[in-house]
Amino acid sequence: EVQLVESGGGLVQPGGSLRLSCAASGFTLSSNYMSWVRQAPGKGLEWVSVLSAGGTTISADSVKDRFTLSRDNSKNTLYLQMNSLNAEDTAVYYCARALVEFSGGFDIWGQGTVVTVSS
Amino acid sequence: DIQMTQSPSSVSASVGDSVTITCRASQGINNWVAWYQQKPGKAPKLLIYAASSLLSGVPSRFSGSGSGTDFTLTISSLQPEDFATYLCQQANTFPRGTFGGGTKVQIK
Numbered sequence: 001e002v003q004l005v006e007s008g009g010g011l012v013q014p015g016g017s018l019r020l021s022c023a024a025s026g027f028t029l030s031s032n033y034m035s036w037v038r039q040a041p042g043k044g045l046e047w048v049s050v051l052s053a054g055g056t057t058i059s060a061d062s063v064k065d066r067f068t069l070s071r072d073n074s075k076n077t078l079y080l081q082m083n084s085l086n087a088e089d090t091a092v093y094y095c096a097r098a099l100v101e102f103s104g105g106f107d108i109w110g111q112g113t114v115v116t117v118s119s
Numbered sequence: 120d121i122q123m124t125q126s127p128s129s130v131s132a133s134v135g136d137s138v139t140i141t142c143r144a145s146q147g148i149n150n151w152v153a154w155y156q157q158k159p160g161k162a163p164k165l166l167i168y169a170a171s172s173l174l175s176g177v178p179s180r181f182s183g184s185g186s187g188t189d190f191t192l193t194i195s196s197l198q199p200e201d202f203a204t205y206l207c208q209q210a211n212t213f214p215r216g217t218f219g220g221g222t223k224v225q226i227k
Contacts, residue, residue, distance in 0.1 A: 104210020105153035109162035
């Protein structure tokens with residue numbers, strides 16, 4: 001079965017760090033464009049960052065220089081290292097696969113992991 | 120950055136009604152527009168890609184259209200399971216993506 005499973009969310013103090021994981025099954029994560037998308041409470045979706053098959057990362061201005069993407073091909077897992085967290089980073093974080101064949105649409109999503117930044 | 124302005128923000132409709140949702144891009148884009156359905160506490164589900172292509176398995180009552188700056192999602196003959204929030208996404212700047220603010224389809 002093709003699926004993504006996120007983990008690593010939790011409560012963190014402002015200025016703190018957290019690392020999210022996204023484990024893929026049923027397909028090879030490193031052959032795809034993999035993104036993180038977040039949703040603040042009661043708000044819409046915000047694209048956060050992408051890691052291409054070739055290893056290029058692009059991030060939204062709101063998280064640039066604070067969030068870093070990486071992957072472990074042996075574990076078929078994507079990571080999001082989040083540093084210098086602030087209240088505006090509080091959200092459900094989803095990892096998702098984007099396919100060129102679907103004109104950049106995200107066809108597979110994880111169930112989401114909740115990040116709460118609060119003192 | 121390309122912004123996607125979605126309207127209306129909410130709509131009330133009855134089972135069997137037809138509903139049309141619009142997304143307007145802040146500049147002309149290609150047809151790399153996708154539509155998603157999201158239910159409370161769940162991840163979004165891809166319905167339509169390339170503005171008008173229906174993902175396999177999605178009911179044919181969902182349809183998309185548009186070009187340039189204006190794109191629409193139409194749900195004909197609403198079913199009980201269709202009451203949800205719908206979001207558009209542009210991928211003209213792929214692999215970046217920008218989402219619209221969402222439209223909540225509620226039961227009248």
